[in-house]
Amino acid sequence: MATTDTTTLQALQGRFPAVTTSEFRGQTRVVVPSESLYDVLAFLKNDRGFDFLSDVTCVDYLNYRDAKDRFGLVYILVSTLTNERLFVRSFLNEPELAVPSAVPLWEGANWLEREVWDMFGIKFVGHPDLRRILLPPEYTAHPLRKDYPLQGRGERHNFPVLARNSA
């Protein structure tokens, strides 16, 4: 199983004392304040060799037991040299739903962050092309939020009606 080297964690905590770590089933997570998220990611990439961004996603903790924050971002980082895997978490609350984009570090973050914007409405500041990716641009909601129902909210009335000759 891909664990994280303890020297990585020590170096990270030495540099950023506000970072807290936890572990579950051999997977190491670090929780980072959103102000220092970009610096932590840059440190992990440039100094600790986490060159591969496996995934960027988000969880909406609206109805989650004991949750203090609304949204939790997840960055899954991998080092292709040592096969370490590290989960970087950062929590956000309304109305400040914005974090710096990771695209300057990993280009692979481009579409992943667009998907998080599309589904959760979290803005990535500095993203080169932050448009909706899976849903049409006329869409107004962010459907993976927990206050968005599975069924029952028709979105078609928001869509423009095109005449045959204007399509």
Add this chain to the structure above:
Amino acid sequence: MSLVAPQHATVEDVVRDDAQDYLWTLNFGPQHPATHTTLRLLLKLDGERVVDAVPDIGYLHSGFEKLGEHLDYNQYVTVTDRMNYISPMANNVAWHTSVERLLGIEITPRCQYIRSIVAELARISDHLLCNGAVGLDVGAFTFFLYAFYQREVLYDIFETLCGARFTNSYTRVGGLMHDMTPLVIEKIRAFLRKFPKTLDDMDRLLNRNKIFIDRTKGVGILTKEQAINRSASGPIARASGVTRDLRKDEPYLAYKDFDFQVCCAPAGDCLARYLVRMAEMRESLKIVEQAVENLPAGEINVGINQRTALPSKKMVYSSIEGTISHFELTMSNRGFEVPHEESYAANEAANGELGFYLVGDGNDVAYRARCRPPSFIHFALFPDLIRGHTLSDIVAVLGSLNIIAAELDR
């Protein structure tokens, strides 16, 4: 060209560029025989040369991740079938690997072996389709038919194994739907005997074929740095010289027991991706052979006292433990003991790293079921790979990336 656009811009606004109005804008898809699936590209052409390509996706978005928050851990496997429907078995295995990591279930050795076998057969099936479609798109129709005949054999094996050809839903939490019967093993052995000959034929058809090599060599080059920086995984990264394979790097299931090679190529073009896939099929055959010949005896499901795997029908109808266990697992809020925790598990699926990030909240339905879809991440590479090539190269690049729109859009 920069693509800075306001958040509500449509894809047409993005490609509009009045300063260069001599460029043609061409709509490729969403329904076009060469996209094979429902995706759309807006191309800017200078004559036949592609100046820029802007993908527009989401035509097949069906809210799979939202559904994952409403279907329980056994039910959702039917949705994973419909993600990468070219290798549904691999998705089933990946889903339940993630669920079992979250729930802390250790599956039996026989189950690990059978899951490895079906995952490798799914990989062969996926690579056959991908390479076959590349062949078809650049004009090698015979090659495509050779590939599709063998996919039919694989479907037959899957049908004998679990009753479904296409949407298998074969895995269950803590085990499998059925054990392998002797007939399945016999069919797999027959496939292992016959398939290498077909692979040799396929190699002979295309590997030295001048038309095919001219169409694919040097087309759509992805460098190693780009591949890592842009999160490419699986055969696409390996064709660019990245030696990453989760079966070796983060061994899961029974892969540490098998002797196989990781197939890499340095070139990073369409030909390299084709060759890596051809080589990987031979390695998968080696894995399947070792697994079938060393299949451990024993149960396929974890014990009934763990209350995680659905008991067999015979147990349900003839023993009190079976009846109770079945009842508890199928009633809502009485089933699995799920920790208030989060975990991620990734498998090396045919297309690359296929992982599920699961959040448990004590319920038998996931609080969040994020899928890391390799097709989605690979399609983001497409504009860079095609820039500067001609219109006819689009099908070669698109085919070699193996974009499955159902997984792309979920």
